[in-house]
Amino acid sequence: MTKFEALGLDKPLLDAISDLGFETPSEVQEKSIPVLLQDDTDLVALAQTGTGKTAAFGFPMIQKIHAESRTTQGLILSPTRELCLQITNELKLYSKYVKGLNTVAIYGGASITEQARQIKRGAQIVVATPGRMKDMIGRGMVDISKIDYCVLDEADEMLNMGFYEDIKDILSNTPKEKFTWLFSATMPKEVALIAKKFMHNPVEITVGTKNAGATTVQHEYYVVGGRDRYSALKRLADANPDIFSVVFCRTKRDTQKVAEKLIEDGYNAGALHGDLSQNQRDMVMNAFRKKQVQMLVATDVAARGIDVDDITHVINYQLPDEIETYTHRSGRTGRAGKSGISMVIVTRSELRKIKAIEKKIQQNFISKKIPSGMEICEIQLYHLASKIKQTEVNPEIDNYLPAINDVLDGIDRDELIKKIISVEFSQFYNYYNKTKDLNSEEEGSKKGMDHEQMPSDGSVRYFINVGERDGYDWMSLKDFLRETLGLEKEDVFNVDTKDSFSFFNTDAQLTGLILETFTDFKVDGRFINVEVSKKPVSGGKGGRKRERNRGHRKGGDNKSFKKGKKGGFGKKGGKKRSGFF
Structure with a gap:
């Protein structure tokens, strides 16, 4: 039976x-x-x-x-x-x-x-x-x-x-x-x-607890200055190269404005609000379901009934007035047994709202920092390397190899790799090299809250060469690390899974144990490598992030970061990409 x-x-x-x-x-x-x-x-x-x-x-x-x-x-x-x-x-x-x-x-x-x-x-x-x-x-x-x-x-x-x-x-x-x-x-x-x-x-x-949020969703908040809200949105997207998300705004005007700015800055974005005709709405939703739109900017009313199981992130560009509305927003991700992330961009004056939502959904938020430009560059660098490795070779290339070998004659392997990576990475690096820290001075302070936070200066960030292609999300990778290392639940935090690699944090005193454990460590015959990340990311205790899907393109802060029509990514007729590079 x-x-x-x-x-x-x-x-x-x-x-x-x-x-x-x-x-x-x-x-x-x-x-x-x-x-x-x-x-x-x-x-x-x-x-x-x-x-x-x-x-x-x-x-x-x-x-x-x-x-x-x-x-x-x-x-x-x-x-x-x-x-x-x-x-x-x-x-x-x-x-x-x-x-x-x-x-x-x-x-x-x-x-x-x-x-x-x-x-x-x-x-x-x-x-x-x-x-x-x-x-x-x-x-x-x-x-x-x-x-x-x-x-x-x-x-x-x-x-x-x-x-x-x-x-x-x-x-x-x-x-x-x-x-x-x-x-x-x-x-x-x-x-x-x-x-x-x-x-x-x-x-x-x-099912679960009355009015509680889904347990497969992790809730994060980022405190920024009011003028930096849009720049913070783009950095959160840039730090997750395969994001597939719904971005919630309060008004139809803000929804249209944010979507237009994202499209102008090269992201695969679309707007969903009440001023659209039914035909326009159908076109946007069809593009979203096919993942041609990776960032769907929507009002709460227009987003009712969206039923797409693979949404990796919900981003609250602005918090709603009603707590029940936040529950519905966050419920767009972490569906059908999958995990997801609900991010909230807030100003210091809005921190009290986080406390109220926590009480209602009976889950704690994790205080996290907006990634710095160099942190984003590191993520994008690994993402580009992974993409190159996984790219299927077009057999037509064989016809051109003799001429290509003549052009590249005299360049050794390491130098060639550096040049290939630099073709696109340099543009990203040059843009983000001197951008400012977007985090509010009191980010993460969360006045009046009793949640213990992991001190960022006492933690170490690690790179590990497994990710979503290996069947991990932030929950299962955290469990794997805890079980392998024999650690407690809160010892591993700030877990970020990407397509074929991931990051995680522990207290500094565990570094020796971690590096020793993952020396010549194999799972099913494959070496699992862990290294200390060159650009550590600080975050609240228990932090973990996840993303999936196809890229939406590059980013930057208050100005566009574009290649122009020659290689415009995320644009109609442009290159099809799985990341920002």
């Missing part, structure tokens, strides 16, 4: 699950599915985004629906068009072996008459955004008076977006004897009010 079979699912669903390659149910699925299958009950499930909630309510609904009847029996409300379409597509995959079951999506930005036509043909399950659903009810295009099941997905996000009245109006058109299943990442008072008003003795399921 498979783990999904043990939950009580029928063969058509199990066959679909097998096709999809699902092996082990997530916690929210394990807790929700048996309850919803065995009992006729209302349900409140609190779980972070990216934990498999669609299957948690989708499987039971599909199994309980009578496919032989064309009556609409299930209604799922979701906050955005993107999430509405995603849920619909997933339900269609789940129900592929259930003959006659139709799921229809209702959302704005598409033909309302075509959607009405699809429902008229027979839709046992309707997935809808509140605005379009209310409109279609008002026009008599949809009948939800006989539904048996109603799902409010991402309930807190719908209420944050101002859909409370719409939801009330929609639910007033449904029968009182239905069963309502509410799924939410947090439980603000508005969600509790909906539960109280429209649900009867709901079973409550909590």
